[in-house]
Each structure stands twice: as structure tokens, then as C-alpha cells.
Amino acid sequence: MKPSFGLKSQALVVSLILLLVPAAGYFESLQYRHGLSEIQQRQLLHRVHGTASALESAKGIDLGVDLLAGHTLNPTHDLYACMLSESITLDGRNNDWQACNTLSRHYGKNNIINVYQHYTEDTLNFLLTLGRRDESLYLFLQVIDNSVVYREVGSLSVHRNDHIQLATMDPSGVYHRYTIAPMQPGPANAFLVTSIDDGSRALREEPQIKAMWLPTQQGYNVEARIPLSLVSNRFAVSVTDVDNATTREPIVTIGTASTSDPAALGTLLIPSDTLRQKLAQLDVRYTRLSVIDSNGRLVAHYGDIAGAGGIWQEMLDDHPPGWLTRVLSPVFALFLPKPDAHPVDRPRDPAHITGTDIASALSGAGKVIQRPASDSGATIVSASWPLRVDGDLAGAVILEQTTNGAIVLGNRFTARVMAEAIVIALLGALAIVGFAGATSRKLRRLRTNLESATDPQGRVRNTLPALAAADEVGELSNSFARVTARLNQYNRYLEDMARQLSHELRTPVTVIRSSLDNLSMHSLDDPSRVYVERAQEGVQRLSTILTNMSEATRLEETMNPADAEFFDLADVVTGCVEGYRLAYPGHAFELSIEHDFDKLNGLPDLIAQMLDKLVANAVEFASAGTPVKIRLTHERDAVLRVINNGPTLSNKAQARMFDAMISVRKGQQEDGSHLGLGLYIARIIAEFHGGTIAAYNREDTEGVIVTVRLPIMRITATTA
């Protein structure tokens, strides 16, 4: 029988605890990842500090700090030109302005510079976008105007029609005002106009400024290019609307600031290319480096956050993952965080970059933070450091990296630790299960030995072989061996008991018997003689009992396999039954025999004796007038059945009726000497011949069948 939950299964369950090893490895690696993240932040803060120092020591950095000293940034007046990503074609369309479209600013009724007639916003409003590309400033105006009025052909006046005015201080600090007022849609020139009056007169054409005027459904678009040599950091744009082509009276002027007053110009921040080049010279790999002014406007940036491991890249390159990690990586990928392969992070508003780190830097203290990337799942580590020019806070330097490198490195570490832990756990589990298997094998062998040590009746068949094991199983086996040996001794003692008893009783019986014999030899009166005779009968019976009691033991002593011979079982049975017909004249015997047997090897005397006992038993319990049937059949074994009609057996009796000293059937015992040894002797004989004996209740009628199975040709000894 196989145990339902064996040692091996138990060991398997126990070894589940080894799963804690990879688990512990996993939690340990979390610490490591946390450490990586800390290191990255600290490193970045350290680097941004260094970068800021490097920039501060460099000459020629102008962040326009003087312009804005004590001045709060006004998004209407203070303009920002963003870095254009494509070269611009002057066609009046803004499809090549993508990088800067988000920075467009709307001007309308809140930005009126002058109003001459009744104005509603439908009359005029516009979107202004500024950008830088190479050495030019680009301007894009989307004007909504219900009626576009061009300059009269041939008119020198440039103000009695819809027109654009640009006001700037050139790099040398001289104020200039330009008007774009074309006579028809298409390419247009700009005119330098007088700076004092309302700008109605064109002084000359400014050929460096190119523009394109494109009518649209709502009004018109103007796209213009101004070389940076004409522009500095003061700038204003205004649009004047004229709707009546006859009167040509202006209705309103809307703009970033008044273009006619040099003092009223707003500021313009153009991203610095020199600074950008300077940043490029700094060896800051795998990082995006930005410089902002004190108002959070991006002055320059260099580098990219995408596709690199940040400060960990070298480490990643130097320590590729091991084969085990690579093999197990699909498993780990299930629960380890994945780095974002294409991190995208754009400042939402280059004209106003925000963040707690930046706020801190702009108030004078460096800071590092982690934040999610703007347009992807990546996490950005952002470190900012204040940038001082001539001791004054001029802006800040920002260093940004993704945490991808840390994630990859952390994943590798986790994977390695867990891979090793899994290998260790597997080896451990293997060892435990193997050990349990070995132990259970030993135990099974012990069990087999133990079970074969006793027969179904519980008698010790053979002593237990001691297992050659130095451990507790060996001890157990030795202990079992001792126990079975003791049990064997006790069994022998019990089996010997009958003999011992008969031996011990024999002496007092002899005393009684010899005394009675002596007495009977004297001349006795009749009554005394009767009593003496009765006493002698009793003693005779007692003596017979004692003899019977030791019969089984004596029988076992005579059963010597060396005496076995080949004999014809059918002959023995036939002869015996003949004898029974003589011995039991009051009973009928029915014999049926199959003769096709090989000869049986054994002791025919004993077989006869066995049959004697079975028949005596059957006769004893047979109902009056019923025959005792004896059948010998060939069913692979030789099967001898003795069948009677009579009282049936209880289950308990069926199991025990062949034990010594058991008398299980209710019945009258004629001689009183019946001690149940007969069937026990029958069993001993059957077992000596390698057979079995069993009793069953008849199914057809009340009665009992005793069946003896004897294996044919069982060689117990070679005989001549």
C-alpha cells in the first residue's frame, strides 16, 4: 500500500519554504534599487552643481538679467521665441512651426494699444508665434479681421490700411520701427518708419526683413523673417485694423506693447545658440542639460533623455547579464518593472519652466527631484542648481535623466540574485526530496521486512534482518528486530505452553493414577470399586487430554522436510475415506476425486493425519443423517474440500478456528477431550506443505466447507 501523503511529498511541501530564499533575494534587491535611485539623485545634484560652476566661470553668458531686474514677467509684453525644429518657408502657413505652435499667444480686446472707433473683438484679434531658427527670428501672425484693406497702389503712406508694426532695439541699443503694409497678398517688404510720430511715413524699405501675407477666410496670415542682427532683447508687435477702404480710418491697434514708445517695449528672449554650444562642450553624456533664466524661461538646452542609461550606462556596458539571468529573463519580466524604451519629455512651456527643483534653484538652493515624464511612462530625475552671473542669481541649470538605467541595472541585480537563489533553492529542494526518498525507501524496506516477519495469524515467521543503516531508521530496524525476537520468544513460550502444561500436569496425574491402580489391586467392596473405576476413567480422560495438548508440538518436531517424498494424493484420500467408513459406521461419506494430478511432494502420513482431523471435525458437527462430502479437485493447486451439513460459523470463528485451543462451533463433545487442537494440527500440516486452509459457510445450505489448497510439485527436499 502506498501512503497517500508520503515522506517525499511531505519533503516537497517542506522544501516550499526554500522559495523564501528567492523571495528574500527579491526584497533584498529592492533595497539595492532604492540605493541606485539615491545614488543617481546625489550624482546628478553633484553634476549639476559642477555644470553651474563651469558655466559661471565662462565668459559671455547673457541671460538678460539686467532687463528684468526688479521686473515681474508679463506674458503679454515679455515675449519668448522658441527654438524651431524645422527650417521655415515663408508661405503664410504654419505647418512648419510645429515645435512652437503651443507657445502661440492670443491678443484681442485685452491688448488694445489704441482704439479709434467702435471695436468688437470680431473686428480684430490675432495669434502671435515667435521662433528662432539659425540666425533669424521668425514671426507668425494669424490675424482675424472681418475686412482686409490693402495699401493703395502708389500710396507712400503705410498706415491708412491694415498693417503690422514691429518695434525693436537693435543690438547696439538703437530703436527701430518697421511696418509691413503690402498692396496685395503675397511676398511683402517691411518699411522702416519714423520713430517719433504715428509711423505713417515710410523712411525706406528694409530688405533684410522678409514677409509673406496670405489672406485667409477669417482674415490673413503674416509670416516674417527678421535677421537677429536687427533684433535684441527688446521687442514689440502690433496690428492695426482698417476696415473701410474708402475712408481708410483705423479702427483699433492691438499689440504686445506700444511700438511707438521705445520705453514701453516688452522684452524678448531668444534662445541662445552660444550658450547651447557651450553646453555642448560640457561633457554631460546621457543627460539633458538646460539653462533657464530667473523667470523660468528656457534659454538653452542640449542633450536628450532618451535611450540611455544615464549615469549607469558605463556600468551597464561593463557588466552584461549572465547566462542564467538571460535564460530566466522571460520569467523575471513578468514582475520586474520595465524601463520605458522611448521616453518623451518636453517642457510644457519653454517660456515658463516649473518644478519644485527649479523653484528651489531659482531661490538659490540646488535640489534634485523625481518626476514622471510629460509624455511617457518614464520617470525623470531632475536636478537644478542656481546659476549666478557676477554674483547675482541669473537663472538655473537643470540636469535631467531618466531612471531607465537604474531600472535596468536594478532588474539585472534582482534577476541575478533571484536566479542564484532559485538555483540554491532547487538544489536544496532536490537534496531534501532525495533525502526523504532515501529515508522512505529505508522505511519501506523496514516495513516489508516487518510485514513478512509475521504471518496473518500474527506469529513471528522469521526474525527481522537488521538494516545496515547508521541512522535512526537503522536503530528502529534493530529495535524492531529485538521486538520481533522477543515476540518470537513469547510466541514460542505460548506454543510451548501446552506442552509445558501437559508435562507439569503429568506428574500429579501419575500420582493419582498409580494410587488408584494400587487401590484397585486391593480387595474392595463393590461401591468402592465403582468409585475407583470412575476415578480411573476420569484420570484416563485427563491423560488423553494431556497427550493431545502436546500433540501439535510433537507433530512440528516430526515434520522434517528431508523426509518428504512424492506421493499420489488421490490414493491417500481414497484410502483414508475407506478408513473413515469403517471408523464412523454411523456416517455416510461421499467422495469425488479428480485423478489427473502430478505427484505431490510431502509427507503422506501427515496429509492423512490432516484429513483425519478435518473429517473428525466434520463428523462431529454434521447434522444427523447427512453425509460428509470429501472432494479433491485440480484447480492449479490440489484443492481438498471437506463439506458437512450443520451449524454455521460466525465471521470471528472463520478467522480463528484454525488457531490452537479454539473451539468455536457449538456442539456436543462426546469425550470432553476436545480442545480445538485438531484443526490447528490440520493447519500446521497444510502450511508445512506450502498450502493454506480456510473454512467457509456453505452458500447452498447450512453447513461448512473446509478448503485445503496444496501446491502441486512443491519441492521441499529432493527425495530418492
Added chain:
Amino acid sequence: MTYQIALVEDESAIRENYADVLRRQGYRVRAFGSREEAQRAFDTRLPDLAVIDIGLADEIDGGYALCQWLRSRSQSLPIIFLSARDSDFDVVSGLRMGADDYLTKDISLPHLLARIAALFRRMEVMKNPADGNDEIIERGNLRIDARRVDCRWQETSINLTLTEFWMVHSLAKRTGHVKSRGQLMQESNMVVDDTTITSHIKRIRKKFEAVDPAFNCIETVYGMGYRWHQEEAS
């Protein structure tokens, strides 16, 4: 003359009972309770027959030792073991020690007396070989002299114990006639069980086979008993 019988038995009640009955039969009886006592007495004079218990007081095998000691003094002294032990092993051991008969204590006194008388008769016959031959049975190679308690096969004497002798005698008296175990038991004055009869028969066959390997005159009739099977040709 009156025979002197030595009775060595540690159980005084049995000893006295046996002594009484033997005396009543006209024997002179000397009874001893231990081996030393008996040996001291035998040193001065040997009895005509000794009845010895095997277990003597503290000595489990005291009877065997005494038997050997007596045999060393006299080869012809009849010795009977009378013991409570009835196993085959004990019987064989006792007879190997040189005893003439081995009886279990179940035996009734008349049976015991008969066996003792038989032994004395054998002694007498050996002293006077000319005595009559009315008790002689001859069956082919077998010749049994009941008075001398002598059994011969092909002129060779077979050394049978008294029990075995009476069994052979009983079988040979009526050849071809089956003797049941019970009958054999009765005629050889034994109170034993079937198993003992079987082993006695086995021993008798072996003794005959020792003289004549072709011996097969004792036939087992399963379920009934044994019979003497006369082979005229041999």
C-alpha cells in the same frame, strides 16, 4: 529367585506407589529419590532392573547420566525410562542412552508390570535358550520370538525397543490384516497419540532398512493404520 528392582524417582508419591505395586508383585524394590543416592547404592550392588525417571530433583537430565553410568557398569542390565516427557526427541535420546524401554508416566500400573515382566522374561530366555518356541512367529525373512523378545530379519537381530517389538509383533501376528493405530497402541501397551505411532513406525522401518534396504513389509493404509505385507518371493 526374587528380582531386585531399583526405582529412581524424585516424586515420593509416585515412587511409593510404584514401589508398593512392585513389592506386591513379589519383587524386591529399592527406591531412591536422587541420582547420588542411587549411585551410592549401586556402587555396592547392582539391581536386576532399573526404572529411572529422567528429571531427578534439580538435575534435568539426571536420569540420562544415571543410565550412562549404569551402562558403563553393566551391558545387560535392563533399564526402563519412565518419564513425563513424551516428545520424540526425548524418546530417541533415552533409547540412545542405552535404555531398553521408554515409557511415559501415563502408563497404567498393569501395563508397567507387563513391560517389566517382559524384560525379565527376555533375561530368563537368554539364560536358558533351550526353552520352548511356542511364541515364535515366522513370516518369510521375519522371525519373532515373543518369549525372548527377539526379532530377526534375514537372520540378523533387529535391535527393537520393547514398544517397537510389540508393534512389530502385533502387525506380524496376522499378516495382511490392517491394524489401526489404536490397536497397535493397545497391543504395545502404549498411551500415546497418532503422531507417536507414526514416528515409531518410521523408526521401525528404518531399523529394518538398515539390515535390508529393500525392506517394505510394513505398509501404510492411509486413514486406517498399518499392515504387515508379506512378500513370498523375497
